[in-house]
Amino acid sequence: MVETDPKYYIDGVLAGDRKILSKTITLIESALPRHKSITDEIMGGLLPHSGNSIRLGISGVPGVGKSTFIESMGISLLEKGHRVAILAVDPSSAKSGGSILGDKTRMEKLSADTRAYIRPSPAGKTLGGVARKTRETIMVCEAAGFDAVMVETVGVGQSEYSVASMVDFFLVLLLSGGGDELQGIKRGILEIANALAVNKADGDNEARAEKARQVYENALHFMGAPDDSWHPPVLTCSALTMAGMDDIWDTVLRHHAEMKKSGRFERKRKQQAKDWFLYLLDEGIKEWFYQLPEVASSLPEIQKQVENGSATAMTGARRILELLDPVGSDRRQRG
Amino acid sequence: MVETDPKYYIDGVLAGDRKILSKTITLIESALPRHKSITDEIMGGLLPHSGNSIRLGISGVPGVGKSTFIESMGISLLEKGHRVAILAVDPSSAKSGGSILGDKTRMEKLSADTRAYIRPSPAGKTLGGVARKTRETIMVCEAAGFDAVMVETVGVGQSEYSVASMVDFFLVLLLSGGGDELQGIKRGILEIANALAVNKADGDNEARAEKARQVYENALHFMGAPDDSWHPPVLTCSALTMAGMDDIWDTVLRHHAEMKKSGRFERKRKQQAKDWFLYLLDEGIKEWFYQLPEVASSLPEIQKQVENGSATAMTGARRILELLDPVGSDRRQRG
Numbered sequence: 248m249v250e251t252d253p254k255y256y257i258d259g260v261l262a263g264d265r266k267i268l269s270k271t272i273t274l275i276e277s278a279l280p281r282h283k284s285i286t287d288e289i290m291g292g293l294l295p296h297s298g299n300s301i302r303l304g305i306s307g308v309p310g311v312g313k314s315t316f317i318e319s320m321g322i323s324l325l326e327k328g329h330r331v332a333i334l335a336v337d338p339s340s341a342k343s344g345g346s347i348l349g350d351k352t353r354m355e356k357l358s359a360d361t362r363a364y365i366r367p368s369p370a371g372k373t374l375g376g377v378a379r380k381t382r383e384t385i386m387v388c389e390a391a392g393f394d395a396v397m398v399e400t401v402g403v404g405q406s407e408y409s410v411a412s413m414v415d416f417f418l419v420l421l422l423s424g425g426g427d428e429l430q431g432i433k434r435g436i437l438e439i440a441n442a443l444a445v446n447k448a449d450g451d452n453e454a455r456a457e458k459a460r461q462v463y464e465n466a467l468h469f470m471g472a473p474d475d476s477w478h479p480p481v482l483t484c485s486a487l488t489m490a491g492m493d494d495i496w497d498t499v500l501r502h503h504a505e506m507k508k509s510g511r512f513e514r515k516r517k518q519q520a521k522d523w524f525l526y527l528l529d530e531g532i533k534e535w536f537y538q539l540p541e542v543a544s545s546l547p548e549i550q551k552q553v554e555n556g557s558a559t560a561m562t563g564a565r566r567i568l569e570l571l572d573p574v575g576s577d578r579r580q581r582g
Numbered sequence: 583m584v585e586t587d588p589k590y591y592i593d594g595v596l597a598g599d600r601k602i603l604s605k606t607i608t609l610i611e612s613a614l615p616r617h618k619s620i621t622d623e624i625m626g627g628l629l630p631h632s633g634n635s636i637r638l639g640i641s642g643v644p645g646v647g648k649s650t651f652i653e654s655m656g657i658s659l660l661e662k663g664h665r666v667a668i669l670a671v672d673p674s675s676a677k678s679g680g681s682i683l684g685d686k687t688r689m690e691k692l693s694a695d696t697r698a699y700i701r702p703s704p705a706g707k708t709l710g711g712v713a714r715k716t717r718e719t720i721m722v723c724e725a726a727g728f729d730a731v732m733v734e735t736v737g738v739g740q741s742e743y744s745v746a747s748m749v750d751f752f753l754v755l756l757l758s759g760g761g762d763e764l765q766g767i768k769r770g771i772l773e774i775a776n777a778l779a780v781n782k783a784d785g786d787n788e789a790r791a792e793k794a795r796q797v798y799e800n801a802l803h804f805m806g807a808p809d810d811s812w813h814p815p816v817l818t819c820s821a822l823t824m825a826g827m828d829d830i831w832d833t834v835l836r837h838h839a840e841m842k843k844s845g846r847f848e849r850k851r852k853q854q855a856k857d858w859f860l861y862l863l864d865e866g867i868k869e870w871f872y873q874l875p876e877v878a879s880s881l882p883e884i885q886k887q888v889e890n891g892s893a894t895a896m897t898g899a900r901r902i903l904e905l906l907d908p909v910g911s912d913r914r915q916r917g
Contacts, residue, residue: 527898561714
């Protein structure tokens with residue numbers, strides 16, 4: 248049975264009740280229309296208590312050691328006195344039994360600690376759907392008292408852009424490799440990275456990692472920084488030996504302090520909220536439009552005409568858009 | 583007085599009448615709603631005669647010698663027996679007296695030749711508006727018998743992406759410089775370039791241009807190719823001495839032949855038409871929506887709430903989207 252009183256969720260989350268926190272996130276993840284009004288009320292109640300965390304996005308291709316890194320960083324943050332929430336945006340990460348984490352011992356250490364909260368991606372959801380709810384989930388975790396939120400994303404497709412647009416700091420993990428490793432780095436990723444870190448810099452691999460670090464640093468210099476006032480540093484780390492983990496967190500804190508001082512932090516958060524609002528609006532409008540019966544019935548034929556060249560894109564679009572006119576007229580007459 | 587018979591325009595364009603060609607493009611560029619139906623008819627009549635050109639997009643930052651390059655390439659194509667249309671997508675290029683061209687003599691040579699047609703950007707139009715009409719203008723020029731269409735865009739903002747999505751081949755002009763020239767290259771541009779050419783490879787500058795070419799080539803290799811089956815070559819050229827101009831055109835032809843042979847040419851054109859159709863639809867839907875009186879009156883306040891954190895983006899968007907429900911209900915009841 249689902250509790251229907253928003254106060255139950257709001258009070259539970261604010262009190263740091265982990266069970267109610269999980270229930271609240273489940274409710275937010277729910278796509279059921281009848282849950283929309285209660286989640287609006289819950290979010291309204293939690294909103295004033297959210298926002299007080301450092302939001303860290305972590306990306307990297309499969310095999311880079313992302314899960315181990317997040318575990319190590321999570322443990323390191325607990326030791327520094329933080330309360331840590333870990334969220335995953337990659338739907339495929341839910342495949343491994345609902346857990347985003349790799350190392351059993353670390354996972355147990357983290358998940359047993361009440362100062363940590365781990366939320367895997369809901370299975371069977373699309374990327375867009377997961378990312379959509381992740382923003383709200385960050386806020387709920389903040390309201391529950393977590394002051395460091397790590398959002399994991401896999402280094403594929405749109406998920407990085409999605410995550411980069413909801414965090415304060417976006418970290419890209421890399422690997423040293425056999426010489427051609429640099430081709431693996433995607434240009435777009437460098438536009439949104441606030442720092443790069445060559446992972447697995449341990450044992451025999453340490454010198455190679457340092458060499459890779461230098462090459463990446465040159466590459467980054469060569470391609471210019473995405474933000475004039477912050478040049479993304481390239482670091483090395485080992486999630487295994489914990490080497491370099493403190494450096495990375497210090498970099499995050501330094502970035503945070505600079506952003507706060509210059510006012511860019513507030514501006515970035517405001518801009519992110521506005522962008523997300525306008526994105527949701529655009530998506531909602533399109534969803535509504537393409538479900539109109541007239542549109543759904545005439546679109547396939549007209550699109551085929553455009554593709555095979557028997558109608559121009561302009562004419563085709565105009566023919567579909569004309570279907571909106573009567574809707575608008577109805578509205579205007581009634582308004 | 584505007585001729586209102588579509589046949590006048592269709593026949594004139596198909597006969598290669600330059601005056602009617604210009605009138606037709608002016609009509610297409612017109613934003614007047616009462617011209618919509620006649621332009622639809624004209625485009626419908628010209629469509630079967632369009633598509634038979636090589637569409638070449640040319641980009642590069644101001645100072646790269648883009649105008650001179652286009653003039654030289656235009657003259658070179660005339661000498662090869664082509665009929666050449668030159669279009670500009672950059673609204674600012676209209677500032678210099680309505681001409682996109684730099685060198686007076688070449689411009690005169692080109693514009694005096696009936697096998698060339700030069701269409702500057704309409705002044706005072708926005709980039710989006712210009713790009714929107716440029717697709718249709720390409721088709722009109724093709725119907726008028728031009729078999730090589732060059733579209734100029736300035737190396738700023740969204741205009742390259744726009745142009746890249748309407749041409750077969752996208753060429754980016756570069757400069758050799760004082761060592762840090764490479765920082766001037768934008769990452770995004772490399773994703774869409776089918777070839778790069780270091781311009782002004784003449785006189786004292788020739789060795790420097792060749793050095794720059796090599797550096798760019800390494801950079802391109804380092805960053806990977808946008809298309810597995812075509813690795814964008816990096817060339818040098820001089821629009822002044824005409825050195826390398828033939829190489830560039832040969833590259834365009836080689837790309838064209840490979841695309842045709844593999845079927846990717848047809849697929850690319852179809853995909854471009856479909857993408858453009860869906861883009862126009864999305865734009866049209868949004869335009870319609872944001873002009874609804876209820877939306878226009880409630881959006882600013884809700885957006886402010888989202889920005890200052892008193893409403894979540896999700897709740898804000900839902901509140902605005904609810905305004906669509908009655909419109910949809912009206913429609914469904916009437917349907």
